Amino acid sequence: MIRDITLGQYYNVESLIHRLDPRVKMAWTFMYIIGLFIINDFIGFVFAGICLALVIYMSKVPVKFMVRGLKPIFFIIVITFILNMLMIGGEVLVKWWIFSITKEGLKQASIMAIRLIMLIIGSSILTLTTKPINLTDGIEKALSPFKRFGFPAHEIAMMTTIALRFIPTLLEETDKIMKAQQARGADFESGNILRRAKQLIPILVPLFIGAFRIANDMAMAMEARCYRGGDHRTKMHSMQYEKRDFVAYGLIVVFLAAIILLRIYF
Amino acid sequence: MSIKVENLCHVYRKGLPEESKALDEVSFDVSDNQILGVIGHTGSGKSTLLQHLNGLLKADSGEISIDGMRLYAPEVSMLDIRKKVGLVFQYPEYQLFEETVAKDIAFGPKNLGLTEEEIDSRVREAMSLVNLDYDTFSEKSPFDLSGGQKRRVAIAGVLAMKPKILILDEPTAGLDPKTHKDILNMVVDIHRKEKNITVFVSHNMNDIANISDNIIVMDKGKCVLQGKPEEVFSHSDFIKSIGLDLPDVTQLMKDLGIEREDGKAIFSLDEAENMIFNMIGGSK
Numbered sequence: 258m259i260r261d262i263t264l265g266q267y268y269n270v271e272s273l274i275h276r277l278d279p280r281v282k283m284a285w286t287f288m289y290i291i292g293l294f295i296i297n298d299f300i301g302f303v304f305a306g307i308c309l310a311l312v313i314y315m316s317k318v319p320v321k322f323m324v325r326g327l328k329p330i331f332f333i334i335v336i337t338f339i340l341n342m343l344m345i346g347g348e349v350l351v352k353w354w355i356f357s358i359t360k361e362g363l364k365q366a367s368i369m370a371i372r373l374i375m376l377i378i379g380s381s382i383l384t385l386t387t388k389p390i391n392l393t394d395g396i397e398k399a400l401s402p403f404k405r406f407g408f409p410a411h412e413i414a415m416m417t418t419i420a421l422r423f424i425p426t427l428l429e430e431t432d433k434i435m436k437a438q439q440a441r442g443a444d445f446e447s448g449n450i451l452r453r454a455k456q457l458i459p460i461l462v463p464l465f466i467g468a469f470r471i472a473n474d475m476a477m478a479m480e481a482r483c484y485r486g487g488d489h490r491t492k493m494h495s496m497q498y499e500k501r502d503f504v505a506y507g508l509i510v511v512f513l514a515a516i517i518l519l520r521i522y523f
Numbered sequence: 524m525s526i527k528v529e530n531l532c533h534v535y536r537k538g539l540p541e542e543s544k545a546l547d548e549v550s551f552d553v554s555d556n557q558i559l560g561v562i563g564h565t566g567s568g569k570s571t572l573l574q575h576l577n578g579l580l581k582a583d584s585g586e587i588s589i590d591g592m593r594l595y596a597p598e599v600s601m602l603d604i605r606k607k608v609g610l611v612f613q614y615p616e617y618q619l620f621e622e623t624v625a626k627d628i629a630f631g632p633k634n635l636g637l638t639e640e641e642i643d644s645r646v647r648e649a650m651s652l653v654n655l656d657y658d659t660f661s662e663k664s665p666f667d668l669s670g671g672q673k674r675r676v677a678i679a680g681v682l683a684m685k686p687k688i689l690i691l692d693e694p695t696a697g698l699d700p701k702t703h704k705d706i707l708n709m710v711v712d713i714h715r716k717e718k719n720i721t722v723f724v725s726h727n728m729n730d731i732a733n734i735s736d737n738i739i740v741m742d743k744g745k746c747v748l749q750g751k752p753e754e755v756f757s758h759s760d761f762i763k764s765i766g767l768d769l770p771d772v773t774q775l776m777k778d779l780g781i782e783r784e785d786g787k788a789i790f791s792l793d794e795a796e797n798m799i800f801n802m803i804g805g806s807k
């Protein structure tokens with residue numbers, strides 16, 4: 258059901274990847290994505306794929322979890338593949354009516370699809386291995402140098418934390434409301450688009466009312482505990498780099514260098 | 524009417540590290556015209572169990588039959604089940620969404636595809652069952668009502684579907700003592716009038732003991748005890764060991780050391796009074 262959505266889900270096990278500083282993991286994800294766009298040949302993807310497989314292995318998160326994240330965007334991948342395949346001109350392999358598949362088109366389409374898949378899997382590792390709270394702490398810390406120029410680093414981090422924190426709550430709420438309306442005979446699965454859109458009203462109205470109620474309660478609870486923004490707030494767990502974090506930073510450089518070399522020499 | 528549940532198992536979040544077995548080989552029967560009370564500690568699987576009874580959740584293994592109709596048989600449609608089994612959720616007032624009370628109550632009957640007149644008469648009937656005056660409340664917005672009134676509207680929304688089996692998940696949670704009593708009496712009244720099967724969850728042992736014909740006790744997803752209230756509450760040590768409590772009267776009689784000859788628990792105030800008067804040789 259709706260609760261199976263894995264967006265931003267954390268997979269709770271002990272592993273080296275889980276213990277890494279969130280800033281390192283964010284840097285890794287960022288550089289990995291850049292790397293994926295530098296690569297334009299299969300040999301590069303093989304290399305990146307091996308690195309990805311290693312990280313997945315070390316993270317102890319089951320592969321089927323990573324693949325699950327692909328399901329919702331499977332459709333987009335297929336469309337991208339087909340469009341790329343048909344749009345690019347070159348040496349014609351198959352021709353049918355006004356469509357023609359070219360060798361270059363096929364290659365470009367495969368590269369695009371592989372890139373998308375690896376992008377999703379790679380970036381899901383970040384959220385699968387980092388607790389949302391640590392993630393936002395990491396964001397805050399990474400953005401804090403810009404505070405000097407009036408950049409609201411703490412506020413942004415707090416908003417992100419709350420937004421992430423509310424995803425499961427709202428999903429749970431949606432699930433509950435859907436069930437309650439289904440118990441009254443509502444049917445969300447059949448009918449044409451218009452009918453289905455109308456069927457959303459019994460879910461959306463209570464959901465919005467509930468969301469405002471929860472938001473209000475939460476604001477109240479924060480105020481009751483004297484929350485007044487980021488100034489002078491200290492942290493219970495201050496983030497400190499360890500040796501493994503520096504090693505990981507070093508590996509990013511190696512990874513990017515290897516990808517650039519592969520691009521130049523092959 | 525009858526409900527038969529056999530070896531029901533349900534696992535939440537299967538395949539995740541936090542997977543939890545919410546129901547573990549639960550079996551019980553409910554026969555016609557009975558009130559079944561369900562008790563258990565927080566998280567023992569009561570709500571999960573109730574959601575199976577009208578097909579909102581599907582069991583991983585096990586069988587449920589409603590009136591001989593097997594819920595998991597391929598030819599059974601969900602609407603058929605929902606027509607027979609009405610489920611009122613925990614805090615049902617949060618599911619209200621229509622502009623007026625009458626429209627909200629009409630949502631269920633409408634989904635059943637009834638005619639306008641039939642829907643209108645059912646709305647009136649359901650409102651009178653929950654003691655809401657039609658003229659005063661039918662055109663009001665459900666969001667302008669008090670908590671207790673909202674809950675009545677939500678219950679009426681399920682009653683309007685005329686279920687043969689009415690399931691209520693903690694219908695009295697979070698209400699003031701008077702509304703609590705009103706809702707409870709209302710449930711018993713409806714049960715008498717409609718001659719339905721009522722399944723009801725509560726954390727209040729007094730209510731459970733007084734209105735149920737039978738009780739099932741849940742603990743960690745297992746149905747650990749079932750029977751008539753006087754039998755269930757005679758296992759006082761066991762009941763306490765799983766985080767529950769005895770009804771006040773039962774506890775009092777136990778503390779006073781007054782027992783019934785057959786060893787069964789005493790929970791009705793009248794019976795307790797009589798026994799105490801017998802003992803001290805007085806009368807009211």
Ligand SMILES: Nc1ncnc2c1ncn2[C@@H]1O[C@H](COP(=O)(O)OP(=O)(O)OP(=O)(O)O)[C@@H](O)[C@H]1O
Nearest residue numbers: 535536543545563564565566567568569570571572
């Ligand atoms: N949608 C869900 N996803 C995952 N786990 C769940 C879900 N719903 C319930 N659980 C878990 O299943 C177990 C049983 O929950 P359930 O809601 O049935 O308990 P309950 O007996 O109704 O408790 P309460 O008295 O608090 O209402 C709990 O451990 C709970 O954490």
Ligand SMILES: [Mg+2]
Nearest residue numbers: 569570613692
């Ligand atoms: Mg419950």
